[in-house]
Amino acid sequence: MGPVRATAVTATVTAPVPPGRAAAAAPAEYRPVSSRIPWVLVVFVIMATVPWVGSRYDIFLAGQIVIDALFAVSLNLLLGTTGLVSFGHVAYFGVGAYVCGILMKTYDLPFSVAFPAAGLGAALFALISGFFCVRLIKLYFAMLTLAFSQIVWAIAYKWNDVTGGDQGLPEIPYPDLDWMSSIPGCADLSDGARFYLLTLVLVAVSLAVVQRIIRSPFGRVLTTIRDNPERAAFIGVNVRLYQLAAFVIAGGFAGLAGALYGIFSRGVFADYVFWSKSAEILIMTILGGAGYFWGPPVGAAALVWLNQMVTDYTQYWSFVLGAILLVLLFGFPGGIVGGIVLLWRRLKRLRDA
Amino acid sequence: MSLSFLFSQFMGGLTTAMFLFLIASGLSLVFGVMRVINFAHGSFYMLGAYLAWQVVAWVHPTGGEFWIAAICAALGVALLGAVTERLFFRWLYGREELYQLLFTYALVLILGDAAKFLWGTGQLSVSTPPVLAGGVPIFGTTQPLYTLFIIAIGPAIAFALWLALNRTGTGRMVRAAQMDREMLAALGANVSTIYTGMFALSAFLAGLSGALVTPIQSIVPGMDVLIIVQAFIVVVIGGMGSLWGTFWGSVIYGQVLSFGILIFPSFSLFSVFALMAVILIVRPWGLFGRPL
Numbered sequence: 001m002g003p004v005r006a007t008a009v010t011a012t013v014t015a016p017v018p019p020g021r022a023a024a025a026a027p028a029e030y031r032p033v034s035s036r037i038p039w040v041l042v043v044f045v046i047m048a049t050v051p052w053v054g055s056r057y058d059i060f061l062a063g064q065i066v067i068d069a070l071f072a073v074s075l076n077l078l079l080g081t082t083g084l085v086s087f088g089h090v091a092y093f094g095v096g097a098y099v100c101g102i103l104m105k106t107y108d109l110p111f112s113v114a115f116p117a118a119g120l121g122a123a124l125f126a127l128i129s130g131f132f133c134v135r136l137i138k139l140y141f142a143m144l145t146l147a148f149s150q151i152v153w154a155i156a157y158k159w160n161d162v163t164g165g166d167q168g169l170p171e172i173p174y175p176d177l178d179w180m181s182s183i184p185g186c187a188d189l190s191d192g193a194r195f196y197l198l199t200l201v202l203v204a205v206s207l208a209v210v211q212r213i214i215r216s217p218f219g220r221v222l223t224t225i226r227d228n229p230e231r232a233a234f235i236g237v238n239v240r241l242y243q244l245a246a247f248v249i250a251g252g253f254a255g256l257a258g259a260l261y262g263i264f265s266r267g268v269f270a271d272y273v274f275w276s277k278s279a280e281i282l283i284m285t286i287l288g289g290a291g292y293f294w295g296p297p298v299g300a301a302a303l304v305w306l307n308q309m310v311t312d313y314t315q316y317w318s319f320v321l322g323a324i325l326l327v328l329l330f331g332f333p334g335g336i337v338g339g340i341v342l343l344w345r346r347l348k349r350l351r352d353a
Numbered sequence: 354m355s356l357s358f359l360f361s362q363f364m365g366g367l368t369t370a371m372f373l374f375l376i377a378s379g380l381s382l383v384f385g386v387m388r389v390i391n392f393a394h395g396s397f398y399m400l401g402a403y404l405a406w407q408v409v410a411w412v413h414p415t416g417g418e419f420w421i422a423a424i425c426a427a428l429g430v431a432l433l434g435a436v437t438e439r440l441f442f443r444w445l446y447g448r449e450e451l452y453q454l455l456f457t458y459a460l461v462l463i464l465g466d467a468a469k470f471l472w473g474t475g476q477l478s479v480s481t482p483p484v485l486a487g488g489v490p491i492f493g494t495t496q497p498l499y500t501l502f503i504i505a506i507g508p509a510i511a512f513a514l515w516l517a518l519n520r521t522g523t524g525r526m527v528r529a530a531q532m533d534r535e536m537l538a539a540l541g542a543n544v545s546t547i548y549t550g551m552f553a554l555s556a557f558l559a560g561l562s563g564a565l566v567t568p569i570q571s572i573v574p575g576m577d578v579l580i581i582v583q584a585f586i587v588v589v590i591g592g593m594g595s596l597w598g599t600f601w602g603s604v605i606y607g608q609v610l611s612f613g614i615l616i617f618p619s620f621s622l623f624s625v626f627a628l629m630a631v632i633l634i635v636r637p638w639g640l641f642g643r644p645l
Contacts, residue, residue, distance in 0.1 A: 085451045132634045139390060139450045140637040143589060147630040150582060154622040276578055279458045286455065316470060322462030329456050330444070 040294075047200055051193035052185070063196045065297075065304045067261045070203045072284045072296030073210055074253035079282070080290040081214055082246040083226030084134075087142040087278050088149030089254055091129070092122040094273035095152060096255025097262035101169045102162065104263070111175030115202075115259050122255020123248050125152075130247035134240045146275055157270040168269030172262055199260050206253055211293055213249060222246050283325055289335030298336050357493035362611050368500045370607025371507030375562035376580060377587040377599050378514060379555035385594025386531045386551050387446055389453050393460035395581030396468075397434060397556045401426045401563025402572045403468055406477045419482035419568070427561035434556020438549050446548075461577060469574050479567035499568055506565070510558070511600045518596065527551060531594070586629045592642020601641065 050062045071093055078084040100118035103109045109117075129148040136144055156163045163169065177194040180186045186194065213219050225232045225239055233239050262268040271277075280303075288299025303321075310320045332339050380394045404426035405419075412418040437460065445453050481499050488495040518524040529537045530547050538544045570576075583606070591602025609628060613621035638644045 079451075085449075085454070087454065132630070136633065136637055140633060142450060142454065143390075143585065144630060144633040144637075146582075146585070147589075147626055147633060150626040151623060151630060154620070154626050158619040158622060160619070274578075275582060279455070282451075282455060283458075286451075316466045318462040319466035319470075322459040322466070325455060325459035325462070326441075329452055329459070 044200070044204055048197065051189055051196060056190075056192065059193055059196050061304055061308060063199055063264050065301045066196075066200055066203045067257050067264060068281070068284060068300035068304065069297035070206055070260075071254055071257040072281055072288070072300050073207060073293070074250045074257065075281055076285050076290055076293075076296045077210060077214065077222075077246055077250040077253070079285055080292070080295070081219060081226065082222045082243060083229075084243060084246070085138070085142050086133075086145040086247075086250075087282070088145035088147070088275065089250070089281060090273055090275070090277040091145075091149035091152040092126050092251035092254035093258035093261070093277075093281075094149075094156060094268075095125045095251075096122040096258030097268045097272060098156060098163055098169070098258075099255070100259030101172045101262045101268040104175075105169055105172050106162075111263075115256065118259035119252045119256040122258065123252030126248045126251025127244070130244050130251065134243040134247060146278070149273065149275055149278055153270060153273040153275070156273050163268075163270070166270060168267055168271075169262075170267040172267055174263060195263060199264060202256070202260065206256055207297075210249075210253060214293060218242075218245070280321075283321065286333075287324070287328060287335055289337035289339075291334060292337040292341070295335050295337040302336060355493075360492045361494040361496070362615065363608070364494075364496055364500065364504070366607035366611030367504050367604070368607070369610060370603040370605075371503050372562055372566055373583055373587050373606060374507045374600055374603035375510060375558055375565070377584040377591075377603060378510070378596065379558035380584050381588045381591070381594055381596065381599040382514075382551060382558075383555045384588065386527060387442075387548060389442065389445060390450070390457070390585075391555075392454065392457035392581055393437075393464060394555070394559050394584060395577040395579075396461050396464035397430050397559035398563040398566075398580055399468060399572075399574075399577040400433065400464060401430045401560030402567050402576065403472050403477070403563075404429050404560065405564035405567050406472070406479050406572055409479050419479065422479075423561060423564035426564040427557050430560025430563070431553045431557035434559075435549050435553040438552035442552065443545070443548070461581075465574065465577055468577075472572075474574050476571040476573050478571045481568040503565065507600075507603075511596065514596055523547075523550075583625075586625055589629050589639060590632050592639025595639065595641040595643075598639050598641025602639070 047062055047066065050058055054062065071089075074092075075086065075089045078086050078089070096118040099121035100111075100114045103114035103117055104111065129145075133141055133144050133148070157166055159165065160167075174191045174195050175198070177191060177198065180189070180194045180197070186197070189197075214222075221232070221237055221242055225237065225242055229239050232242075258272070261272075284299040284303050285296045286299070287302055288297065289295030306320075306324070307317055310317050314320075328335065334342060376394070376398050379397075380391060383389055383391050383394070405422045408422035408425045409418060412421060441456065441460075445456055481497075485498040485502050488497050489501065490496075516524075518527060526537070526542055526547055529542070530544055530551075534544055587602040587606050588599055589602075590605055591598030591600065605628075606625060610621050610625055613624040617624065632639060
């Protein structure tokens, strides 16, 4: 039992089905109803109605899910697509949050400047740190990413004049969203609800861009590197350069997520950058399924929702999270999406038989 | 800046270093033999502290039975370590590092909350054992006896571990397991028992250091995640899997932290992480380690 399961596990993790292949492999003449529904659009529309149908608290939860989804997808560009285990991805999230927060609060710059600057700042830091990280393999790579994220944490925690130190940067202003009043139906929305809608749109665009990148020839090279770095190098791919590019892109999008999160939660604090956050985002990604593009967003939604459910009953959320993680690692290494795909295939095989 | 001030700074750094060595030696041992990075090592340390407090509370309300408490705590944590190894860790050997890291992180989450459940979220403390309560005047400073005891116990344990690894039959087995597990198993040695034993020893060291830290630091939730990062730094500086590397790594860490505070008050934390990053960039296998 043991060895058999171990092989199956390795197979799902090191060689996950690239997005789209499962659908392409299905016979062309048979298309179930479920595959004709544009699921992504449906989810987007449902999420967009939250400010009108939900409470302020629902908006808060939905915003958290949306931002975490982008953060986890950016991590998965490294983990699932390129096969790099980063244990310090929160560094770039944090850099983005601080850059955006400092520009908006201290320098009074508009969001339209601070938001791209956050992405660029995080990408720049990813370029500098990634230059060294991609030279290392496996555990050493994970350790160095952890070291860099702790460097960011130490700076954020101690550089009082700029980052606010352990007090953080509270009360980051909302961007000026008065222009939304002219959109029908948006006139009565609060600043928080409007910013949620803006976040939703920005994240949707970002996710579309990441998906394009993964499905581009560049993304295909990344999956090749994940599956067999030696062979990729042998056919002439500059493995480190591609890994660095993936690292920079992932860092940039994590920075955008951080910028949104800082405004959304009305402050940036050093706690955001502590190493355990990197572990949480990894858990989110694995929970959803690192082998699938939509795995991390599903993981983000599941984790935020679970956290909500559990903390209603008990303060021991970490315990529950640890238990979930154990079940996941030993029982469902493909995550939620992986589990659904597996179930779906079994059902289909039953029907075909 | 007088000489006596520098000396007390140096002694402070050395105390930090020896505590970290006690913790990091177990981490390094497990990595050296089983190639597993154990995040839960910090949780073992924390449990050692809580168990010591618990035993002191049971045995003697005034805290007179500190030594019994320390040994009991270390043994209790060693037992827990052996059980987790048998139940979980053995499924992880040779698996991808992501699995190992996340699994040990799951243990961190579970053990952290278990400690909160059992001992609450308040601060607990244990008083210094009466034998070591005083201080000794050195170089115009007064060094607490307990600190001197810790500074002495670090090298003692390092030497004992070195003797055990290099001068005993069991130690030879362990070193063989470090080099080639399959070959050792093929030669008829019980590798699985060696692994469990090493894990228990590593947990014992973590539990012992947790218990020994209680007289000078209060026991709080969250001490597990704070200490494990420091232990990582030490192990990375010295070289993962190298005993003396870990020893000198902790000495370097302690002194950098201690004197870094004097030079850049707000960036001493930064300096140790930067040191870790530089070592990983220049010599990923550490100052005393060997390339894998």
